[in-house]
Amino acid sequence: MKxxxxxxxxxxxxxxxxxxxxxxAGGLLYEGAAAADFAQKNLPPCPAHPFGTDWMGRDMLRxxxxxxxxxxxxxxxxAAVSAAAAxxxxxxxxxxxxxxxxxxxxxTDLVMGIPHILLIILISIACGRGLWGVTIGxxxxxxxxxxxxxxxxxxxxxxxxxxxxxRRLGVSRGRLVKNHLLLxxxxxxxxxxxxxxxxxxxxxxxxxxxxxxxxPEQPAIGIILAESMGYLTxxxxxxxxxxxxxxxxxxxxxxxxxxxxxxxxxxxxxxx
Amino acid sequence: xxxxxxxxxxxxxxxxxxxxxxxxxxxALTDLSLTVDAGRVTALVGGSGAGKSLLAHAVFHLLPxxxxxxxxxxxxxxxxxxxxxxxxRGREISLIPQGITYLDPMMKVGPQVRRGxxxxxxxxxxxxxxxRYGLGSExxxxxxxxxxxxxxxxxxxxxxxxxSPRLIVADEPTPGLDSQTAGRVLAHxxxxxxxxxxxxxxxxxxxxxxxxxxxxxxLREGRTVDEVPAAxxxxxxxxxxxxxxxxxxxxxxxxxxxxxxVSVL
Amino acid sequence: MILAGKNLTFRYPRQxxxxxxxxxxxxLSSGExxxxxxxxxxxxxxxxxxxxxxxxxxxxxxxxxxLPLAQYRGFCPVQLLWQHxxxxxxxxLRLGTTLHEAGPVDRxxxxxxxxxxxxxxxxxxxxxxxxxxxxxxxxxLGPGLRFLLCDESSAMLDLITQAQLWSxxxxxxxxxxxxxxxxSHHAALLERVCTKVVSWAELVExxxxxxxxxxxx
Numbered sequence: 001m002k003x004x005x006x007x008x009x010x011x012x013x014x015x016x017x018x019x020x021x022x023x024x025a026g027g028l029l030y031e032g033a034a035a036a037d038f039a040q041k042n043l044p045p046c047p048a049h050p051f052g053t054d055w056m057g058r059d060m061l062r063x064x065x066x067x068x069x070x071x072x073x074x075x076x077x078x079a080a081v082s083a084a085a086a087x088x089x090x091x092x093x094x095x096x097x098x099x100x101x102x103x104x105x106x107x108t109d110l111v112m113g114i115p116h117i118l119l120i121i122l123i124s125i126a127c128g129r130g131l132w133g134v135t136i137g138x139x140x141x142x143x144x145x146x147x148x149x150x151x152x153x154x155x156x157x158x159x160x161x162x163x164x165x166x167r168r169l170g171v172s173r174g175r176l177v178k179n180h181l182l183l184x185x186x187x188x189x190x191x192x193x194x195x196x197x198x199x200x201x202x203x204x205x206x207x208x209x210x211x212x213x214x215x216p217e218q219p220a221i222g223i224i225l226a227e228s229m230g231y232l233t234x235x236x237x238x239x240x241x242x243x244x245x246x247x248x249x250x251x252x253x254x255x256x257x258x259x260x261x262x263x264x265x266x267x268x269x270x271x272x
Numbered sequence: 273x274x275x276x277x278x279x280x281x282x283x284x285x286x287x288x289x290x291x292x293x294x295x296x297x298x299x300a301l302t303d304l305s306l307t308v309d310a311g312r313v314t315a316l317v318g319g320s321g322a323g324k325s326l327l328a329h330a331v332f333h334l335l336p337x338x339x340x341x342x343x344x345x346x347x348x349x350x351x352x353x354x355x356x357x358x359x360x361r362g363r364e365i366s367l368i369p370q371g372i373t374y375l376d377p378m379m380k381v382g383p384q385v386r387r388g389x390x391x392x393x394x395x396x397x398x399x400x401x402x403x404r405y406g407l408g409s410e411x412x413x414x415x416x417x418x419x420x421x422x423x424x425x426x427x428x429x430x431x432x433x434x435x436s437p438r439l440i441v442a443d444e445p446t447p448g449l450d451s452q453t454a455g456r457v458l459a460h461x462x463x464x465x466x467x468x469x470x471x472x473x474x475x476x477x478x479x480x481x482x483x484x485x486x487x488x489x490x491l492r493e494g495r496t497v498d499e500v501p502a503a504x505x506x507x508x509x510x511x512x513x514x515x516x517x518x519x520x521x522x523x524x525x526x527x528x529x530x531x532x533x534v535s536v537l
Numbered sequence: 538m539i540l541a542g543k544n545l546t547f548r549y550p551r552q553x554x555x556x557x558x559x560x561x562x563x564x565l566s567s568g569e570x571x572x573x574x575x576x577x578x579x580x581x582x583x584x585x586x587x588x589x590x591x592x593x594x595x596x597x598x599x600x601x602x603x604l605p606l607a608q609y610r611g612f613c614p615v616q617l618l619w620q621h622x623x624x625x626x627x628x629x630l631r632l633g634t635t636l637h638e639a640g641p642v643d644r645x646x647x648x649x650x651x652x653x654x655x656x657x658x659x660x661x662x663x664x665x666x667x668x669x670x671x672x673x674x675x676x677x678l679g680p681g682l683r684f685l686l687c688d689e690s691s692a693m694l695d696l697i698t699q700a701q702l703w704s705x706x707x708x709x710x711x712x713x714x715x716x717x718x719x720x721s722h723h724a725a726l727l728e729r730v731c732t733k734v735v736s737w738a739e740l741v742e743x744x745x746x747x748x749x750x751x752x753x754x
Contacts (some may be wrong), residue, residue, distance in 0.1 A: 003293065003295060005289055005293050006293050010728040011291065050659070160624070161619050161621075161624045161625050162624060162625050162626055162627045162635075163627075164591050165617070165619065165625050165673075165676075166627075166638060166639070167615070168589060168590060168591065168612075168613040168616065169612060169613070169616070169638070169639035169676060169677075169679070170610075170612035170613070170639045170640070170681075171638050171639050175638070178629055179627075179630065179634070179638070180630075182630075183627075183629050184629060208424070270289075270337065271286070271288045271289065271337075271338040298663070318695065319665065319667055319694070319695025319696075319697065322665075322695070330751055342649060349748050394705070400547055447692065447693070450722070451722070475697075476693065476694070478696055518697055519695075519696050519697060521700075522696035522697045522700035522721060523724040523725070524698065524699075524725040524726040524728070524729045524730075525729075527729075528699075528700045528704070528726075528729050529700060530697070530700045530701050530704050
């Protein structure tokens, strides 16, 4: 039988390396990505420009890498913020109960009730668009389902006989949280965190694509795709195809890594 | 008397992850051999962790994916392959699982016992069986979460005997039932056996086993150590295997005596 | 010492129907071993949870030498030995961690219960209920223990483990003058290990007539 742990570890290292190198490369190419060269404009893919060039002669490979790099960074930041918010809010709701629980659950329902895209656009506009607008928008709209999950988990743990027993045996509150609660929440938290990434990246790209996110001079995938729409009818397919595929690839890497991690950490499939 | 189920040198091992990436194999059943005769109640008795339930799960091919089995299981004279087990289970062979969580939480009791059939005969049979275990027709309209532990267990048993199977494997069917209901359930097992069904009763309760079963198979740490007529456990005389003797002595009514030689493993 | 539950009434939140424990009184003194037999579903487990301080009764109170049990901090002198040992230990912790979590357990107790060192490296799913119940009992037998409530503690165990646990527990009870409440529907077991056996009905009646001091013979 296949060793799932080894496969997962291998895959996560692979995905991590790929994403890190994209992020690094994109960061390094950031300056070059905006450099226009009108002598080289509208070139289809060729050895010098594997992804082609656009109407300003900018190299599409550089732009795509820079865009992906920005997406991964935004995704990472927002996923981390929203997962942390989910942990704190979900944990607090379950631990304190009463009106705290009612209030947090009400906010969760409220945020969940509004379509994601709409909420992100509203928050993004309210925060003055741009990089921070999108980041805050995505971070504030993605914590809900994980918060619910964690709330349920903590509620269940609170009633578990082994925690009741540990308390009556004189184990301190701090140790209960450290030894038991956090250990039990770790799988949900980690899986939730990694699965947040693709969501965040896609939402960032789509809000930018719709024109409510990053500004046009920034090398974002959403901007590239929005611009390329104007040229598709003139036959410049490379402008949309390669950046789009790279976005799908990055998202798939995260989603697959998260899914594998989930299988590994879930008790039902952990020993397969 | 022909055997309906035979397990021959059955072993089950699990692989699980150790620290880091290493995998270790844990053997749970090492050498289990038993026969269940048609028309008889056979009891499989053993301590917790001796691997009793694994036998049931191996027969019905319900073991998790990280389990590896060796040895043979024959039903009605032919090997019980996964495909055959799938085809037969629920019809000719049925399992009464240990946990009451095996009921479908989204389905009312009636349809669950009838497996969705709506014809008059199924309905009548369903009502008859539930009534036999002291459950009225109103129970058919309840969902599993509305049942008490004892009621849920009786519904599970009703599901298993609905289609008059030829082999019933009952995995710890009585905990949670008061003595009167337990007696009724066990009497029904005996009655089914008289009609020709083979019953395998898996239990840790020797008291219960010796009152219902014809034959008792003793399991210890994954291997069968003794197979004796149940009558021997009434008086304790004629029990030759030291472990069986120790079990008998450890019964509260026989003194709750700890046999030092057996307990020190 | 005396552990007394007086006129206890308890119902779980959002529970329908009559409360599982309704006007129940029980007095248990050090050195006494009371057996309680009752049909299932009559609130025996709930009574044990109340007496061990896991839940607070809606009416009545649990007193330990005239002081409310809730006032005791740290290791509670009243411990509950849970029916399902696999629910009583954290599935994600090695048993060594679980065992010594609330302070180191005396070597003599570990030896007396036959707990092997190799178990402590393992996770609960790798041990049988019998082995887990020994660990739970070892934890409960801490130096501060005065009363132990055994709620069908050996119902799921095989006979030999059951006999071993009881012989060790009885020797400890004698030696340390512990009070035991043994809930079981195994009449022969109660007969064997208890100094007196009461029925559920007696516990309910005793609280209505103050003349008969609740359950204490």
